[in-house]
Amino acid sequence: MSTDAVAQIGAADAAAQAARSVAGVVRLQPGLKGLIKQFAAQAWTRTTGRDVPDIAGVDVALTELQVDAEVRIVVTIDHHAADVGRKVHDAVAAALENTTGRPAVVRVRIVGFELEPRYT
Amino acid sequence: MEMNPPTDDTATTGLHPLPCGRTVEDVWDDLESDAPSNHLQTCPHCRTAQAGLEQLAAATSLLIDDPVDVPSGLLDRIMTAVRADLNLGHTIPLPTGSADVQVSMHALAAVLRYAVDGTIGVRARQCRIEPAGEHAVRVWISVALQFGAGQVGALEEARERVALALRGQIGLELEALDFEVVDVWTQP
Numbered sequence: 001m002s003t004d005a006v007a008q009i010g011a012a013d014a015a016a017q018a019a020r021s022v023a024g025v026v027r028l029q030p031g032l033k034g035l036i037k038q039f040a041a042q043a044w045t046r047t048t049g050r051d052v053p054d055i056a057g058v059d060v061a062l063t064e065l066q067v068d069a070e071v072r073i074v075v076t077i078d079h080h081a082a083d084v085g086r087k088v089h090d091a092v093a094a095a096l097e098n099t100t101g102r103p104a105v106v107r108v109r110i111v112g113f114e115l116e117p118r119y120t
Numbered sequence: 121m122e123m124n125p126p127t128d129d130t131a132t133t134g135l136h137p138l139p140c141g142r143t144v145e146d147v148w149d150d151l152e153s154d155a156p157s158n159h160l161q162t163c164p165h166c167r168t169a170q171a172g173l174e175q176l177a178a179a180t181s182l183l184i185d186d187p188v189d190v191p192s193g194l195l196d197r198i199m200t201a202v203r204a205d206l207n208l209g210h211t212i213p214l215p216t217g218s219a220d221v222q223v224s225m226h227a228l229a230a231v232l233r234y235a236v237d238g239t240i241g242v243r244a245r246q247c248r249i250e251p252a253g254e255h256a257v258r259v260w261i262s263v264a265l266q267f268g269a270g271q272v273g274a275l276e277e278a279r280e281r282v283a284l285a286l287r288g289q290i291g292l293e294l295e296a297l298d299f300e301v302v303d304v305w306t307q308p
Contacts, residue, residue: 029204031202031205031208032201032205034201077231077289080289081291082216083291086217086221089219089221107220107222109211109221110223110227111227113230115230
């Protein structure tokens with residue numbers, strides 16, 4: 001795995017963890033491309049025994065000048081979606097800037113809602 | 121304000137348009153609805169798209185049926201991912217200042233149908249949403265009403281629930297909401 005790829009996965013992992021830490025985020029939701037990446041990561045782990053971070057739902061592109069990221073989230077309906085989205089944006093931007101040392105341009109996409117949240 | 125269901129021309133940017141003016145995403149929605157439209161049954165372009173989608177579903181089923189040990193819930197994960205991709209065809213920005221946060225209109229429609237379904241005697245069918253200025257939307261919802269459930273009052277309650285859900289749960293304002301009653305049912 002190249003150094004760039006490792007750096008990209010590290011940045012995506014930081015972004016994913018930051019997004020998941022925000023109250024109201026049920027999960028990150030990959031699209032088809034992200035799902036295929038997730039399967040590939042699981043195959044890598046099975047084959048090599050080495051863990052790959054779960055970054056499905058996060059797309060990160062590192063350039064020399066900045067880091068671009070798109071995060072797809074599912075939000076629970078008992079939280080205010082705009083507030084959750086803004087907090088995810090800020091948390092992911094901070095995590096990426098801290099990890100890469102570059103300014104981050106973050107897009108948050110709410111692709112679903114959990115309509116009947118389970119209180120545990 | 122009366123509002124007709126928005127035509128597909130209003131929000132097809134970035135989608136997969138068909139020569140008839142609809143999109144592949146519309147066909148997908150139509151197939152998922154309880155009652156596919158007459159257009160879908162007669163339009164050759166939509167029927168071609170339908171055939172393609174059905175082939176994709178069949179291929180997915182074959183993969184699932186493959187004796188290879190596949191992860192549990194694979195089909196659900198694939199279909200959820202496909203929906204997530206399709207849902208990003210229509211999005212609307214939320215009021216989050218400089219932060220770029222957008223919500224899928226399909227996901228938003230599910231929230232609004234859920235809000236309507238919370239009203240006794242009213243069941244939401246289809247829901248269409250279009251932007252109406254900054255952080256506001258116009259909504260059209262077709263509904264089925266229970267006979268004798270106080271229809272006008274029930275629809276007013278449903279209207280309030282939709283406005284509250286938009287403001288309280290999403291962060292958007294309701295500019296206009298039109299209901300279209302498409303069915304009436306009686307309690308067995």
